[in-house]
Amino acid sequence: MNVGGDFYFSIGSVEAFERKLDEAQAELGIPSAERIPVSYQDEISSVGALLNFAPTLLLIGVLYWISRRGSASPGGGIFSIGKSRAKLFNKDTDVKVKFKDVAGMDEAKEEIMEFVKFLKEPAKYEKLGAKIPRGAILSGPPGTGKTLLAKATAGEASVPFLSVSGSEFVEMFVGVGSSRVRDLFASAKKNAPCIIFVDEIDAIGKSRGKGGSFGGNDERESTLNQLLVEMDGFGTNEHIVVLAGTNRPDVLDPALMRPGRFDRHITIDRPDVSGRKGIYLVHLGPLRLDEKLKVDISAFAQKLAVLTPGFSGADIANVCNEAALRAARRGSDYVENVDFETAIERVIVGLEKKSRVLSPDEKKTVAYHEAGHAICGWFLEHADPLLKVSIIPRGAGALGYAQYLPPDRYLLSTPQMADRICMTLGGRVSEEIFFGAENITTGAQDDLQKITRMAFEACANYGMNDVIGPVSYGGDRAAKESWTKPFSEKTAEMLDYEVRKMITTAYERTRNLLTAHRDDIDKVARLLLEKEVITREDMIDLLGKRPFASRDDMDKWLDEHRGEKSAPPPIETPPAGDVEDGPLGPAPIPISKSLDDKLML
Structure with missing residues (x-):
């Protein structure tokens, strides 16, 4: 009987199968030459093979997706991470700002006009042997128009404008910052004549050798070194100007600030x-x-x-x-x-806090607190002109405030500072007089911070104390930025004593002043409780004109415009407290110059 077809069966192991096969054929008497030959063939499943290579294929796919996604972005793909991220503004379509659009900085525009003239007519200067200025540092407080002035320079010169932030040079990868600096200046040379503007250059331009010499500092310093090399490597025929903006020119590396790199240091201050x-x-x-x-x-x-x-x-x-x-x-x-x-x-x-309803006792405390500030400002000769007093809760926490109109003053004398300290203490002293020392509220906390800072600056920085003498230790700012105090422990004790003495002396003076004008405080507070907001005209009707000659331009301007409905003046708040906070709440954030800036020559 012939049986055909394919048969499938499972075997335990190859050795056992071959042994049993030989035994079966031996029992049957089959000669060796006629025995069934056995051959083996390995077969691999395609699915199994793909599973073996799946991790590799997945990794390749992820890298390819990241590369394609990165190449679609302005910064380039993963392999172009060292490319500069500077944005190029076309001189014909993108840069439309002119000097006529920039106001309030006439001196800075006049100084930077030299760059515009050189980029427009370089031959006029080169024939006399003059070299193009390499760059300029634009420094000043935030919001004063440093970036706007740089754009106006590019617009007036009608040249391309490359804009980049200092932080865009810094990455987690080693060497990326230096590579981006090189690529930035390579792009500038292709578009020359042009202007490079590096905003917030202090991100990479801080003085070297500070804060250790490992980790991120090495990368930042290598980026700065590359920037120094590139700025020093300009040829005389490469018409490229580098403008840089910063709020902190004091932390920049001296090598960056030297002539030949940044030849001009243009300060842009708040306008007058x-x-x-x-x-x-x-x-x-x-x-x-x-x-x-x-x-x-x-x-x-x-x-x-x-x-x-x-x-x-x-x-x-x-x-x-x-x-x-x-x-x-x-x-x-x-x-x-x-x-x-x-x-x-x-x-x-800030906006009125209509949902914040004060209890009658709190409202009375706020009224007498603000009346104390107002009376001090009214009867102190060097106080700034008062414009408005309010007990309406506003902002994040101010329950009341007094508005003053300080002039554009750049220096403060000792009497002026003493009057400001007394005016700032007026709210706390008024509470003490009318409610007793045991009922003083927390509303004067911000006032006390201001006068403590003022007194410390006067003693430690401005040399306005006879005991400490005409020395300057850098003031409170230097003490905070340094790990060690710039004076001995004995001097620290002297400073503590003199600061406390200055404040307590001013406190007694304020108490005497407000005690003598107790009835006036009561009048102002009652009117505040009735109207919630009183103006300069109300103060004149209640108390008469201030008993001092109007030597101040602001006082004269207010007297000339008395009776006119004017916009509520904003509050300039140097630490003396031009905007006094109400009880149980801090004063609004100051916008004007700080006291130490005002006193700086």
Whole structure:
């Protein structure tokens, strides 16, 4: 019987199968030559093979996806991580800012005009042997227009403008910062003549050798070294100007600041009255103003400029934008004077906290606290002109505030500082007089911080103390930034004693002043409880004019405009407390220069 077909069966092992097969064939008497040959063939499943290579294929796919995704972004793919991320602004379409669009910095524009003239007519200077200035550092407080001035320089010169942030050079990979610096200057040479603007250069330009010599510091220093090499490697025929902006020029490396790299150090400070007027005119232009304001827009801009001391260009732009937003919210077709009033008050002290209802006792405490500030400011000769006192809760925590209109003052004398300290203490002293020392609230906490900082600066930095002498230890700022104090323990004890003595002396003077004017405080506080907001005119009606000659331009301006409805002036708050906080809440964040900046020659 013949049986055909394929048969399938499982075997335990090859050795056992072959042994049993031989035994079966031997029992059957099959000769060796006729026995069944056995051959083996290995077969691998395609699915199994793919599973074996799956991790490798997955890794390759992920790398390919990351590379394709990165190449679609402006920074390039994974293999172009060392490429510069500078954004190139086309001279014909992107850079449209001109010097006419920049106001409030006439001196800085005049100084930087040299770069514009050189980029426009380099041959005029080169034939006399002059070399192009390599670069300029634009330094100043935030919001003063450093980036705007750099763009205007590129716009006036009609050259390409490469803009990059200092932090974009720093990555977790070693050598990326140096590579990006090289690529940035290579791109600049291709587009020459052009302007490179490095914003916040202090991110890579800090002094070397500080903070250790390992980890991120090595990478940052290598980036700075490459920047120094590139700036020093310019040829005389490469018309490339490097502008850099920073708020902290004091931390930059000396090698970066030397002539030949950054030849010009241009300081852009907060604008004065005339500068603020020019900035207002620029930002008022696009607004749809009320016809009454358009009649004499120059006078309106002058009024806003006088009433906003210490404002930077960004602050002014914010005020104008807030005014337009408020006009749109109330459905008006034009931006009116009342919108600017509300906008200024909102920018400085925040919105009214209508949901915060004070108890009668708290409201009375706030009223007498603010009345104490107002009376001190009214009867102290060197106090700033008072404009408004309010006990309406505003902002993050201020339950009341007093607004003053300080002039553009750059120096403070000892009597002026003493009067400011007394004016700042007026709220706490008023609480003590009317409610007793045991009922003093926490509302003066911010006032005490201000006067303590002022007194410490006067003793340790400005040499205004006879015991400490005419020395300067860098003030409170230097003590905070350094691990060690720049003076001995004995001097520290002397400073503690003299600071406390200065404050306690001012406290006694303030107490004597307010005790003598106790009835006046009561009048102002009662009017505050009735109206919640009182103005300079109300103070004059209650107390008469201030018993001092109006030597201050601000006082004269207010007297000339008495009775006019004006925008609520913003609050300039040096540490003396031009905006006094109400009880149980901090004062609004100051916008103007700090005291140590004001006293700096």
